[in-house]
Amino acid sequence: MAALIPLASSALLLWTFVPGLVAALFGRFSVGAAVWDSMRTVLGTALVAFPPGLAGALFLRELAAPTTRRRLKPAIEVAAAVPTVVWGWFALVALAPALRGVVPGTGQSAWPLASLTVGLMVLPTFLTLADDALAAVPQSYREAAYALGADRWTAARWVVLPAAAWGLTSAAALAMARAMGEAMIVLVVGRALAGAAQNSLATLPASLLGAILESPGNWAEARALGGTLLAATLGLGGVSRLLQQRSPGRVP
Amino acid sequence: MRLSGRDRSVWLAGVAGLIFIFGAMLWLGLAAASGASVAGQSLAAAPGLGAAIAGTAGLLGLALLFSSPVALAAAIYLEELSPPAWLARLLSWNLTALAAVPSVVWGLAAVLVSGEMAAGHVSLWLGGLVLGAVMLPIELVVARDALRAVPRSAREAAWALGATQWQALWRVVVPATLPSLMTGLGLAVARAVGEAAPLLVLGAWLRGGLPVDPVRAYTSLPVLLYGELGEGAAEPGARGALVALLLMGAALGASSGAMIVRYRRQQRVSE
Numbered sequence: 001m002a003a004l005i006p007l008a009s010s011a012l013l014l015w016t017f018v019p020g021l022v023a024a025l026f027g028r029f030s031v032g033a034a035v036w037d038s039m040r041t042v043l044g045t046a047l048v049a050f051p052p053g054l055a056g057a058l059f060l061r062e063l064a065a066p067t068t069r070r071r072l073k074p075a076i077e078v079a080a081a082v083p084t085v086v087w088g089w090f091a092l093v094a095l096a097p098a099l100r101g102v103v104p105g106t107g108q109s110a111w112p113l114a115s116l117t118v119g120l121m122v123l124p125t126f127l128t129l130a131d132d133a134l135a136a137v138p139q140s141y142r143e144a145a146y147a148l149g150a151d152r153w154t155a156a157r158w159v160v161l162p163a164a165a166w167g168l169t170s171a172a173a174l175a176m177a178r179a180m181g182e183a184m185i186v187l188v189v190g191r192a193l194a195g196a197a198q199n200s201l202a203t204l205p206a207s208l209l210g211a212i213l214e215s216p217g218n219w220a221e222a223r224a225l226g227g228t229l230l231a232a233t234l235g236l237g238g239v240s241r242l243l244q245q246r247s248p249g250r251v252p
Numbered sequence: 253m254r255l256s257g258r259d260r261s262v263w264l265a266g267v268a269g270l271i272f273i274f275g276a277m278l279w280l281g282l283a284a285a286s287g288a289s290v291a292g293q294s295l296a297a298a299p300g301l302g303a304a305i306a307g308t309a310g311l312l313g314l315a316l317l318f319s320s321p322v323a324l325a326a327a328i329y330l331e332e333l334s335p336p337a338w339l340a341r342l343l344s345w346n347l348t349a350l351a352a353v354p355s356v357v358w359g360l361a362a363v364l365v366s367g368e369m370a371a372g373h374v375s376l377w378l379g380g381l382v383l384g385a386v387m388l389p390i391e392l393v394v395a396r397d398a399l400r401a402v403p404r405s406a407r408e409a410a411w412a413l414g415a416t417q418w419q420a421l422w423r424v425v426v427p428a429t430l431p432s433l434m435t436g437l438g439l440a441v442a443r444a445v446g447e448a449a450p451l452l453v454l455g456a457w458l459r460g461g462l463p464v465d466p467v468r469a470y471t472s473l474p475v476l477l478y479g480e481l482g483e484g485a486a487e488p489g490a491r492g493a494l495v496a497l498l499l500m501g502a503a504l505g506a507s508s509g510a511m512i513v514r515y516r517r518q519q520r521v522s523e
Contacts, residue, residue, distance in 0.1 A: 002325030016361045074511040081507035083446020085474045089496045181354025183449040226360045237352030
């Protein structure tokens with residue numbers, strides 16, 4: 001019985017949001033601007049989070065001594081727990097002035113600030129997922145490389161990394177789903193920088209929340225935005241799951 | 253085992269990065285908070301803070317109450333009672349899907365299903381239910397892995413002594429998973445304590461006053477922090493800093509508690 005509750009809650013979500021998605025698809029509500037803002041925010045997030053996340057995971061799993069990994073991994077997992085609204089606060093208090101100092105002119109526009117903040121927020125999650133993807137590569141692959149004379153870096157770069165490609169893509173898709181659903185950071189950053197209209201940023205979740213907070217009772221638009229957001233995140237989550245089920249690939 | 257030179261330098265760089273970010277958060281928060289107390293404002297008497305702490309505690313308690321029995325029961329069903337293969341696959345896919353649902357969508361679903369309530373008619377129960385939905389996939393994944401990690405021989409030993417399936421389950425298997433279940437609860441609390449978006453959708457109290465009646469009005473720490481930030485001001489004040497510190501402490505405390513339990517246990521098992 002109890003096992004059916006998760007199923008029932010999914011059914012409830014579909015029943016609630018499929019009409020909204022249909023309304024959005026057939027143009028009764030224009031969600032195009034929000035979709036575009038979501039896409040560029042996810043892109044910026046990926047630029048911020050993926051390179052250091054991948055490098056960190058490669059180091060942690062392939063190069064680091066076991067002691068290093070044992071100490072660092074829990075710390076990274078704890079870092080993933082910082083609430084997103086705290087990240088929003090941090091963006092205003094620290095990241096905005098820092099960004100303004102490093103690249104003049106960017107501290108006042110929403111997209112770079114939101115991308116940087118969401119990227120930092122997603123980084124520990126992506127690093128942990130990427131580390132798991134590397135861990136899924138069988139030990140025999142590494143041993144075969146060592147037997148052929150490869151050192152740890154060569155084995156990591158030319159054997160483990162290609163073999164883990166699908167798993168890493170899966171980790172990236174899940175991290176992107178997380179970034180796509182992030183409402184608070186974008187909302188806080190967008191509202192703080194609301195002065196300049198050309199700098200505004202309203203992703204799907206942020207414009208959903210904004211619509212509800214500014215005009216209570218406007219449920220139809222919120223439903224369309226929510227349906228689109230749900231479809232996008234479930235799509236990314238499904239892609240991630242499908243890729244995860246592929247076994248480690250053959251090394252070219 | 254001693255660290256090699258290269259390992260140590262990269263380790264130090266990683267730790268320094270973490271310390272830099274969280275140290276900056278802590279320092280900015282403390283500086284702003286102490287600046288305000290020097291200026292004579294009493295932070296403890298800040299309006300809404302007590303209500304927010306009480307609201308957060310109430311929401312978390314309800315969410316745990318709703319979600320943890322369901323998570324444990326569903327995990328037991330999936331792992332111990334051998335459901336038909338198609339149902340197991342369906343449930344497993346469903347779990348992936350639920351984990352990917354953004355929390356703001358849960359809030360909106362709750363509002364829409366409970367009858368498109370007007371602002372001002374909000375209840376702690378609904379908030380707890382929504383946070384429970386956010387917690388459920390986290391708890392369920394951890395509980396499944398924990399049940400899977402109990403060796404089959406432990407069950408067989410119980411059966412050999414004449415235990416029924418349920419006796420083996422409740423007296424041998426579930427007690428063995430308790431530390432892992434605690435880890436799951438800690439991670440779920442760490443995630444749910446900072447959720448602002450679904451509560452904003454549900455109409456949680458934004459700022460000021462002490463709502464006395466939890467059926468009609470409540471607030472929580474993340475909602476209060478958003479109230480401090482949402483003024484259009486680029487520089488949030490001392491109260492924002494204080495709330496951010498409290499919130500970060502709660503979330504990091506819950507998740508480091510979970511990590512300590514998890515990694516202690518791993519060490520013990522591997523010894």
